[in-house]
Structures are given as structure tokens and as C-alpha cells.
Amino acid sequence: MRQELHSLQVTTRGKGLVPIDRPVLDWVGQSGIETGLLTLWCRHTSASLVVQENADPTVRTDIERYFETLVPEQPGRYIHDDEGPDDMPAHLRAMLTNTQLSIPVADGRPVLGMWQGLYLFEHRARPHRREIVLHLIGD
Template sequence: MRQATHRLTIRTGGKGLIPITHFVTDWITETGIVTGLLTVWCPHTSCSLTVQENADPTVREDIARFFESLVPEQAGRYVHSYEGPDDMPAHLRTMLTQSGLSIPVIDGEPTFGVWQGLYLFEHRRASHHREIVLHLMGEE
């Protein structure tokens, strides 16, 4: 049994879903681990992770639009606004999604379905450098 860890830094361009599948898949290949369990962790409170369709980019647009209506930015609506009007809504959106994922690795690949991809979901308007922590435990 082997373990490997890695930290990815992803630059976001503001709100939206940023595909990160290829970064993760490339790293898994580098580890040489063929069968195991991958943990993907996002140590931030205003962005999150999700597995979602990767074939049609309009899915990402619809998801972003849904979250805008579900958790809108409205001045005066939230007490917490330390970093601006998008701060508290970003925390709520993160709470409604996921900060960590567990993904089986089989034959050296994450076991995504045909239409699935891994995304960093940025909830803030401004561009950020986000860290993603990867931990893979398995066998070669």
C-alpha cells in the first residue's frame, strides 16, 4: 500500500465551474498508483468541489444561474459582509456543495462516468488562487 499527496493551485477568473479533471488525472498517472482511493479536498470557505457533466458547457451556465437565484447577492440581506457583498453568499454556496470528495481509482484512472468531470466551483466574483489538496492511497 502506498500513499501520495499533492497540492494543486488553480487560478479562477471569478464565479463559475472550472474543470480540473485533467490536472487530477495527470497527477494520478505520475504517482504510478493503479488501484486506490483518491481524496480531493478544497481548504477554502468560498469555493467548493463538484462532479458534474462535462459534455455540454451550458450545464455549467445553468448551475451558475441556479446558485445565483438560490443564494443571491443582495446588499443588506446578510450581516456578514467583511469582504464585500459576495462574501456571505459564497460561504452559503460552499456549505450547500462539497469541500471534499472521495473517488475510486481503477486501472490508474478516477472512476468518472462517461459524462462526468471534476470541477472547482468558485463562488466569489474576483479572481483567486485556490488550493486543491489531493491524497491517493492504493497499490501499483
């Protein structure tokens, strides 16, 4: 059994779903591990990770709009606003999604469905540089 560890840097443009499939698939493929388990960990409290449809971009638009309605940015609504009106809503959105994903690996690739993509979900309004830690264990 082998283990591999990698840090993936993702630059965002502000709020939204950022595809991370390609760098994740490339890294897993280069690892030489054929069968195992991949864990992705987002090292932030105002961004998250999701598996979502990758075929129709309107799905991402609808998800982003839904979260704007579910956790609105309204001045005076939240006590915590140290970094602006998107600060506390970003923490809540991250809490409602995932900061960690576990995905089986078979034949040297993460086992994703035909229409499934991996995304970093940025919850802050301004651009950020995010770190995702990838851990792969297997043979």
C-alpha cells in the same frame, strides 16, 4: 499500500465552474498507483468541489444561474459582508456543495462516468488562487 500527497493550485477568473480534470488525471496517472482511493480537499470556505457533466457547457451555465437565484447577493440581506456583497453568499454556496470528494481509482485512473468532470466551483466575484489537496492511497 502506498500513499501520495499533492497540492494543486487553481487560478480562477471569478465566479464559475473551473475544470480540474486534466491536472488531477495527470497526477494520478504519474503516481503509479493502479487501485485505490483519491480524496480531493478544497482548502477554502468560499469555493467548493463538484462532479458534474462535462459534455454540454450549458449545464454549467444553468448551475451557475441556479446558485445566483438560490443564494442571491442582496445588500442588507446578510450580516457578514466583510469582503463585499459576495462574501456571505460564497460561504453559503460552499456549504451547499462539497469541499471534499472521494473517488475510486482503477487501472491508474479515477473512476468517473463518461460525462462526469471534476470542477472547482468558485463562489467569489473576483479572481482567486485556490488550493486543492489531493491524497491518493492504494497499490
